[in-house]
Amino acid sequence: MxxxxxxxxxxxxxxxxxxxxxxxxxxxxxxxxxxxAEEPLLRDLPGGPGGAAYHAALGxxxxxxxxxxxxxxxxxGAAARAEHDGASPEQIERLRTALAGPLGSLGDRLVWAGWxxxxxxxxxxxxxLGLGWTAVAGFLVVYNAGxxxxxxxxxxxxxxxxxxxxxxxxxxxxxxxxxxxxxxMALALGLALPLGASYLAAPFAAGxxxxxxxxxxxxxxxxxxxxxxxxxxxLGLTLIxxxxxxxxxxx
Amino acid sequence: xxxxxxxxxxLWGTLVxxxxxxxxxxxxxxxxxxxxxxxxxLGDIQLGLRLGVVFELFQLDVLPVGAARYPEYGPATxxxxxxxxxxxxxxxxxxxxxxxxPVAMLGGLSLHLLRRLNARAVHRAAAQIEQGDPRTLVRxxxxxxVRDAVRAALVTGVGLAVAWVARVTIAGTLSERGxxxxxxxxxxxxxxxxxxxxxxxxxxxxxxxxxxLGLGGGALAVWLR
Amino acid sequence: MSIALYRVDDRLIHGQVVVGWGQPLxxxxxxxxxxxxxxxxxxxxxxxxxxxPHIEVIFASVDEALRRLPEWEAERRVGILLTGDxxxxxxxxxxxxxxxxxxxxxxxHRQGRSERLRYVYLTDAEAATLRAIAARGVDVTAxxxxxARAVPVGEFT
Numbered sequence: 001m002x003x004x005x006x007x008x009x010x011x012x013x014x015x016x017x018x019x020x021x022x023x024x025x026x027x028x029x030x031x032x033x034x035x036x037a038e039e040p041l042l043r044d045l046p047g048g049p050g051g052a053a054y055h056a057a058l059g060x061x062x063x064x065x066x067x068x069x070x071x072x073x074x075x076x077g078a079a080a081r082a083e084h085d086g087a088s089p090e091q092i093e094r095l096r097t098a099l100a101g102p103l104g105s106l107g108d109r110l111v112w113a114g115w116x117x118x119x120x121x122x123x124x125x126x127x128x129l130g131l132g133w134t135a136v137a138g139f140l141v142v143y144n145a146g147x148x149x150x151x152x153x154x155x156x157x158x159x160x161x162x163x164x165x166x167x168x169x170x171x172x173x174x175x176x177x178x179x180x181x182x183x184x185m186a187l188a189l190g191l192a193l194p195l196g197a198s199y200l201a202a203p204f205a206a207g208x209x210x211x212x213x214x215x216x217x218x219x220x221x222x223x224x225x226x227x228x229x230x231x232x233x234x235l236g237l238t239l240i241x242x243x244x245x246x247x248x249x250x251x
Numbered sequence: 252x253x254x255x256x257x258x259x260x261x262l263w264g265t266l267v268x269x270x271x272x273x274x275x276x277x278x279x280x281x282x283x284x285x286x287x288x289x290x291x292x293l294g295d296i297q298l299g300l301r302l303g304v305v306f307e308l309f310q311l312d313v314l315p316v317g318a319a320r321y322p323e324y325g326p327a328t329x330x331x332x333x334x335x336x337x338x339x340x341x342x343x344x345x346x347x348x349x350x351x352x353p354v355a356m357l358g359g360l361s362l363h364l365l366r367r368l369n370a371r372a373v374h375r376a377a378a379q380i381e382q383g384d385p386r387t388l389v390r391x392x393x394x395x396x397v398r399d400a401v402r403a404a405l406v407t408g409v410g411l412a413v414a415w416v417a418r419v420t421i422a423g424t425l426s427e428r429g430x431x432x433x434x435x436x437x438x439x440x441x442x443x444x445x446x447x448x449x450x451x452x453x454x455x456x457x458x459x460x461x462x463x464l465g466l467g468g469g470a471l472a473v474w475l476r
Numbered sequence: 477m478s479i480a481l482y483r484v485d486d487r488l489i490h491g492q493v494v495v496g497w498g499q500p501l502x503x504x505x506x507x508x509x510x511x512x513x514x515x516x517x518x519x520x521x522x523x524x525x526x527x528x529p530h531i532e533v534i535f536a537s538v539d540e541a542l543r544r545l546p547e548w549e550a551e552r553r554v555g556i557l558l559t560g561d562x563x564x565x566x567x568x569x570x571x572x573x574x575x576x577x578x579x580x581x582x583x584x585h586r587q588g589r590s591e592r593l594r595y596v597y598l599t600d601a602e603a604a605t606l607r608a609i610a611a612r613g614v615d616v617t618a619x620x621x622x623x624a625r626a627v628p629v630g631e632f633t
Contacts, residue, residue, distance in 0.1 A: 018275040023395030025369035026594045027585035032373065032380070036392045039385055055383030062380050062388060064584055066487060069276060098519045101490035105526030108491025112314060113452055113499070116278070120307060123283050125469065127300050129476075136287040136300070144277050166518050169525040182528070186458040189311070189449045190465020191472075196304055196445070198473040200438045203341060204431065211435050212442075219443025223312070224450070229625045232312030232444025233322045233359075236352045236437060243436035244349065244421075247429025314495060314621075320594075363594075451622075454499040456530065 012040040013076060014155050020072050028064050034076055035062035041080035041159070057083040060092060067100050068107020070150045075099045077158025078165040085162050095163055106169070106178075111150070114181030119143040121188030128192075128199035146177075215239065252293075252336070259292050260333055261407050267325035268403020272362065273396050280325040282306030289332035295343075302331045302347045305441045309355070312444035314452065323358025326403060327351040330410025334417050340427055341434040348437030350417050354410040361402050369395045478549040479507070481556045484565045485581040488513070488558055489526040489533070492581060496621040497556060498531065504553035505532040509541040509568065510560050538564055542571040549574050562605045569609045578609055579626075580618040592632040595620045603633035 020033035038061040045053040060079075067075060075096060082092050119139050126135025157168035197216070201209050219235050267288070271280035278284065283303040290299015306328045313321040331351030335343030372391050373380065379387040425433070453462045480501050485493065488508055497503070506527060513519045514537045524533050536544065541557075545568070548555055559565045562583070569575045582595045589597035596618050598606070606629055610616040616629035 019273065019392070019396060021276070022273045022399070023369050023373065023392045024272060025366045025373060025395075026591070027370050027597075028373055029584070032388060032392050032395075035380070035388050039388070049385070058383030058385060058388065059381050060383075062383075064586070066490075066584075068491070094519075098513075098516075098522050101487040101493075102522045102526035104487065104490035104492075105494045108314075108495045109528065112491070113495045117311065117449075117452065120281060120283065120311070121465075124304055124307060125472075127283070127304055129472070132300060133287060133291070133296060136283055136303075139281075139283060140278065147277065166521045166525065169522070178528070182458055183461040186453050186461035187465040187468075189445075189452070190462040190467075191469040192465075193442075193445060193449065194466060194469035194473050196308060197442055198476070200301070200304060200442070203344075204435060208431055208435050212439050215435060215439025216442040216446070219440055220446045223443055223447035226623065229623065231322075231623060232309050232440065232447065233352060233355060235443060236309060236348070236440035237356070239436035239440045240349055240352060240433055243432040244429075247425050247432045250428060250432070251426045320624075366594075451500050452495075455502040 009040040009043070010077075010155060010159060013037050013080075014073065014152060016040070017069075017073050017076065017151060017155065020069050028062070029066040030069070030072060031062050031065045034065050034072060034079075037073070037076045038080050041077070042083060045083060053083070056089070060089060060096075063093070063096070065096055065100055067103035068111060070111055070147060071103045071107040071154045073151055073155030074103060074158040074165060074168065077155045077160070078162055079158075081159050081162035087163055091163065095165070099165065102169070106174075110174075110178055110181055111147075114178075114185050115146050116143065118181060118185040118188045121185070121190075121192035124192040124196045125188070128195035252333070256292065257333075257411060260289060260329055260411060261404060263288050263292060264326040264329040264407025264410065265400060265404040267329060268323065268358070268406055269396075269400050271323060271325055273399040280323075282310055282324045282328040285325040285328040286332055289329040293332060293336045295332070295336050298335050298343045298347070299332045301344060302328055302335060302351065305344065305348060305438060306331065306351060306355070308441035308445035309352075312448035314448070320363060321359055322355040323362060323406070324351075324355045326358055326407040326410055327355035329407055330354045330414045333411055334414035338418075338422060338430075341430040342422060342425075342427075344437065345425070345430040345433035346414075346417055346422050348441075349421065349433060350410065350414045352437070354406065354413060357409065358406045361406050365395075365399055365402050368398055372398075478551055479555045479557050481579055482565065482568075482575050482577060483556060483558050483579045483581045484560075484562055484583065485558060486560050486583055488560050489523045492621055493556065493558065494527055494531070498527075500622055501554050501556070503531060503556050505534060505548075505551070505555040507534045507536055507541065507548060507555060507557040509536050509538060509557065509564055511537045511564075513560075514540070538567050538571075541568060545572050545574050562602050562609075566605050566609055569612055569614055575614055577615045577617075580606070580616065580632075581620055593618055593627060596632055598633065606633050 016037040023032040042057045043049045123135045123139035161168045267285045286299045286303025290296040306324045310324050331347035334350035335347030376387050376391050514535050585597045588599050610629045617626040619626040
């Protein structure tokens with residue numbers, strides 16, 4: 001399908017998508033950010049930027065929406081294309097509703113529970129192996145190569161497919177990425193945990209290392225059992241408060 | 252530490268805080284990057300990396316799925332590196348963790364407050380937004396980003412102030428043994444959080460095998476070193 | 477193991493369900509009960525995309541769900557049952573005594589709803605529906621992710 005809108009508008013929309021969570025709130029969630037990103041793609045609707053079609057579409061674009069921010073472009077592109085194709089407001093609302101959950105789930109699995117911990121795990125392992133600042137730079141480069149590719153693909157795929165956007169999600173590249181990230185994440189974090197522990201334990205004497213191993217085991221049991229909704233942060237605050245008192249008493 | 256350096260740290264913490272949710276989410280908000288950046292600014296890259304790893308391990312306990320609430324470890328890591336800078340032995344890690352963890356909690360609370368403020372701003376302009384007024388829409392959206400920048404700057408500023416107070420008051424009252432106790436406690440909590448978060452992420456299915464394989468490789472690398 | 481989670485969530489299958497709950501529970505199947513989605517092939521296709529290949533997604537209407545609940549409860553695999561609205565869950569709770577616990581995971585802002593929790597917005601009628609489910613002896617709580625506190629129905633309706 002030939003693009004209806006000049007390509008630079010897709011670029012503007014992509015740039016705006018980097019701010020898609022800028023006005024995130026519990027009521028509309030991503031809604032306003034989606035509207036802001038969709039706006040450049042709606043300027044060519046009949047009547048132009050001052051026309052009734054443009055205003056109605058923009059109003060719809062801002063309704064409640066939530067999805068993974070990197071894949072939000074798929075909804076932006078698909079909804080804008082559906083507006084151009086003359087889909088009814090009900091169809092567009094239904095499309096948005098149906099896209100929100102799956103795009104959230106796909107993105108969370110692919111990025112938050114896959115690509116990000118994978119890259120972070122490799123970076124921790126790299127620092128522990130003495131790569132220093134290079135490991136951090138490598139993390140940023142590797143992570144963002146995937147990040148930027150995903151954002152650009154999502155917007156273009158949504159714009160190309162409109163209401164037939166489920167087809168885009170069958171893209172073999174996406175399937176390969178999904179198949180790769182989960183095992184890669186598990187492998188990288190498995191690698192990172194002993195290396196990270198060894199790196200952090202290095203400055204401690206034998207007694208300190210034994211206390212560290214015991215404290216880690218106890219903390220893990222508590223976090224697994226989660227009494228009173230214990231989180232890592234709360235465990236940390238509790239342990240350092242206890243250690244601070246012990247440090248003052250035991251001089 | 253000079254005022255210039257403090258201002259650069261404040262700017263870095265603000266960018267880090269803004270990156271977490273609002274713009275551009277390139278993950279400079281991760282503690283590894285935030286800590287390394289703060290270490291570079293202070294000329295103490297090793298402490299920046301060490302505290303970055305500690306808070307990155309805490310971060311692994313957090314899964315930001317579908318609008319859940321979570322602590323904010325980025326600006327907290329910047330404040331932690333500032334607190335631990337120039338302290339000898341285990342002091343850097345100890346005072347850094349002591350400052351960073353409460354600041355992470357404050358960051359999480361501030362995000363919750365920001366979302367409430369954003370909702371109020373949207374309410375005030377709801378009618379115009381529903382009518383598809385682009386100016387109002389962009390104004391409210393940009394307002395949210397500016398609000399987040401102010402929030403991130405405030406959290407970092409408070410963190411840097413707490414870091415200064417902790418260095419002046421608490422650091423001098425602890426012996427080396429006290430520093431070690433604090434550092435061990437923080438590291439143990441970080442490792443436990445990372446293990447718990449990883450095991451939840453990996454689940455009980457086939458990913459456990461990949462995790463076990465990685466664990467074996469990591470343990471071998473430790474042994475060979 | 478049967479159905480480990482009966483959840484009301486207007487986003488249906490999304491990250492909190494698949495990653496937040498599905499991974500720690502080691503869920504092998506998700507039952508999505510929604511009459512509209514049951515009748516729409518393209519929406520079913522979309523929701524299937526949201527889950528990893530090892531998780532089976534079963535789409536059911538309310539009537540089908542009531543008929544097949546004993547079968548799902550007898551499964552050796554762990555499952556999650558999802559509805560997008562309270563009326564659907566209320567119909568399941570009325571029609572079957574197998575629904576012992578209901579998790580309110582996310583009902584979001586819409587005209588006429590007021591905030592009860594940051595992820596639960598209800599009209600007065602919806603709050604009454606939840607209390608009616610609880611009055612049947614069902615344990616109703618709100619909890620978006622497993623690491624959050626389960627809020628009893630009395631605290632948010």
